[in-house]
Amino acid sequence: MGSRVAGKIKLQSVDELLGVPEIAGTQEIELGRIHSFPNHPFKVLDDEKMDTLVESIRENGILNPVIVRPDQNGDYEMISGHRRLHAAGIVGLKKVPAIVKEMSDDEAIIKMVDANIQREEILPSERAFSLKMKMDAMRRQGARVDIDGTCGNDCHKSGTKTADIVGDTVGLKGRQVRNYVSLTYLIPDILEMVDLGKIQFVPAVDLSYLDEQIQKWVFEYIKDNGFIKPVQISALKNYPNLSNANQFSVISIMNDALPKKSSSAKVSLSEKKLDKYFPPHFSAKERENVIIQLLEQWSAEQKQAE
Structure with missing residues (x-):
């Protein structure tokens, strides 16, 4: 990981993480020959930041080459630079400067995650899926796993040594990595609410332990009522045999968890x-x-x- 300076963690640059020299070996590659990384977890949005990037490229060109690897068809797969590639297309560039590196599938996953996860602003869903991709790749490469070596639906309920290793590379504790990976077990509608800040991180982690059908009912409840409280999520998580409950029972559990209104009468004389x-x-x-x-x-x- 990066060095510690004056008690603070200094993260490595993308070039250091990828083992790539600053500009050496840069090639000009046509945009149409570069395709996106499969299941790329980082969103490329046409927002204000993209507008700023487009203007920068229009005025100064692409200052930092993208990182790609050759594919089996003679073209290239993007490792680092999806946003720059998108902006270059908007500007109308035909080619982009790129550094080509040979790497295996799992090496490519790890380096793709390392190159993108250090962005200043990253959505919880992006961090969640990217960390899971890196953990799975490291596991396939032989990193020790403190569970049965598989990563099925219950994987997020157990601790892994891999999470500690991954955490060291991104400035997180292993427990934090495991919590982020838990978010990948949320249904898309609820995960979007987490990205939008409508559901906070810790309650979202608790929700991830619920069955998919329960999560769907919770989402309907949020749509109908406009809110969900952490105490309601905690009540669902701790309810015995919740997987056998029906929708009415789930709604009752959530409603019963809310603080009861005072029964004392209040008289107001204006x-x-x-x-x-x-x-x-x-x-x-x-x-x-x-x-x-x-x-x-x-x-x-x-x-x-x-």
């Missing part, structure tokens, strides 16, 4: 209401004294009536 009964010169204290006296008189009458 100044406008009181003006009908008191002279204008009466102060608030004088009005209060009159009301108390009347209430005491009414209470005494009620007791006599009994």
Whole structure:
């Protein structure tokens, strides 16, 4: 991992991570010969940042070459530079500067993740799927796994040594890596809510442990009610035999988990209401004294009536 300077972690540059010299070996490659990395987890959006990148490339060209690897068809697969390639197409460039590196499939996955995950802003879903891709690739390469060596639907429920190793490379603890990977078990609708900030990270991790059907009912509940509270998610997670519950039961569990409203009655007497009964010169204290006296008189009458 990067060196520590004055107590802070200094992450390696993309070039250092990929073992690529600064500019040496740069080639000009036609845009049409470069295809996206399969199942690329990082989103290329036409947002304000893309507009800024487009303007930069229009004025200065592409300053940092993209990183690619040759494929079996004589073309190239993108490792680092999906956003630059997209922006170059918008600008109208025919070719982009690229550094070509030979690497295996798993090496390509690891280097693709390392090159992209250090972006300043990255969505939870992007981090989640990229970390999972890297963990799976490292596992295939022989990294020690503290579970049965497979990564099925229950994989995110167990700790792995691989997560610790991956965490060291991206400035996260192994537990944090495992939590991010848990998000990959969320249904797409709920994961989108996490990306939009409508569901916070920790409750989202708890939701990831629920069956897919339960998650769908939770999503419907959020759509209908406009919210979900962490206490509701916790109640679902801790409910015994939840997998056997129906939609009505799931909704009941969530509703019962909400704090109960106070049953005590609240009476409000506005100044406008009181003006009908008191002279204008009466102060608030004088009005209060009159009301108390009347209430005491009414209470005494009620007791006599009994």
